[in-house]
Amino acid sequence: MSKRAFPGIKTGSGPLPKIIATLVALALLVIVVKHPGDAATLVKDIASFVGNTIDGLVAFFRGVTA
DSSP: OOSOSSOOOOOOOOSHHHHHHHHHHHHHHHHHHHOHHHHHHHHHHHHHHHHHHHHHHHHHHHHHHO
């Protein structure tokens, strides 16, 4: 039997994932620089959505275990 039961993650990927990540990071930077107010509102809305989702899940599991 092999030393590792699970195969490792492939680390030698091509340049395409790096190019895509760079383009996404550049696009986010451009949005923040050109429209800082809109970017801040978007981040605030996303954080609020995540917080409400977590609160809903906690309330659900408390109801299930009660």
